[in-house]
Amino acid sequence: MVVELSLPRQAAGAEHQNMSSFAQHVYALLDRTEYRRCETGEDFESIYRLRYNAYRMNELVPENASREVHDEFDELPNCHTFGIYIDGRLVSTMRLHNVSADNPASPALSVYRDLLMPRLAAGELFVDPSRFAVDAEWSRVYPQIPYVTLRLAGMACFHFQAPYCISMIREDHAAFYKRIYRARPIGDARPYAGVINCFALLYQADVLAIKNETYARFPFFRSTPMEQRMLFETPGAGELAPLTILPTAKYYREAA
Template sequence: MNTRQMTLGGKAEGDEDRPDASSLASKVFSLLERVEYRRCDKGEDLEDIYRLRYKAYRWNDMVPDDARHIISDDLDLAPNVYRFGIYVDQRLLSTMRIHHVTADYPMSTSTKAFGDVVEPMLEQGKTFVCMSRFASDPEWTRVYPQLAYVTLRLAGMACFYFGASYGLSTVREDHAGFYRRIYYSEQIGEARPYPGVVNRVVLFRTNAYANEARYYARFPFFRSTPMERRLLFARPAAGELAPLTILPTAKYYREAA
């Protein structure tokens, strides 16, 4: 099986031979023109992202065979969860799960795996955006190696929308370097097992506000409008319908440059 796809915590295929920043940005902006984000809360959308997780994880030998061909857990039902599908030309190619972690709603992958590290920070009044279940269709990542960056936009936007103290990533040991490069993250938890996954995981933390200028200088496609962030993360009021899909807005900053 191919071991260079995006899986738990994610990684861009071919990151070892990544293009220069301007070439990468151009390719990501081009792909964003064909992308839609969808918050998946029920029905077939959820089933689709659960199946995509399984497909990607099995491709990477991260989980044992399962007759259901889905990956889901109790954290998918937490009140602070946001599950996203990323569609290219209306085809689901990638997915990410985000938890907004607070003292009142501490449920997340990072808390489950590294409670001894995360809970003391919650007691200090810190809040977090925890990204997890980052997976992409292994048959398409060679076609769109920029898909990782399109997906990673979600975590940064969540940090700014919620005003989170830190972004947390529970990732495979062998993907640690990627997170240091992309998010300027620091490792705050040593490798340990995670339920249902073969690989051991480590905990990374980044301060989105402290690194904001560096993010946008290196990855201008991470920019977004307040409207995009609100559509992605605001809970609909009673009687309101959530938007079916949300279009990326990074291009507006590019056009204004």
């Protein structure tokens, strides 16, 4: 497979001379990216198969005849599952749970209930991202895919006004989350919920507190309130959910 990654037209302009080459490449990929909310059985089947293929490569799930990975957390009312598409091709997926005293359920909460329930009772809010999976072939072509995917976690925190992003992270993946969202460990190593042969630590990122710093380092994480609403709000009675949501970071780029 031969794929050419073209930079955005604006990157050559004087206003973008200070933008890193890495940021330019992420913007270029965002121009070809769409987020899709999983609303139908067909969407979910594709997501579950992508999870299975990614996790089997690391022997994190056993073989099964359906070649899918899903669990009870996918069915929760506070669950938001997304597919990330480049040029119409599914390349990654992530689900997010907005966790509060009214919705006290998520993968991390099931493992670290003793640490998190007192904080929920005190009124704190969390976003718990999980089931992050990337198509192995496409990740070799586009190493920017994790950033395009993880952008969803920050947007969820901003939309739900949740100060903290909590997640169970394997130690070999921790450096990525420390670099992106300044995540720090707040829980001991425990078996990772829903997979095998894996222990993880509970990490917390104070997303709202580092919002401006994050935008300065990774400007492609910016988004409009409209994009956030389209991604996370439940449609009203008689309204249809948007089929696809296009990233809006480029509007900030073009206004620079």
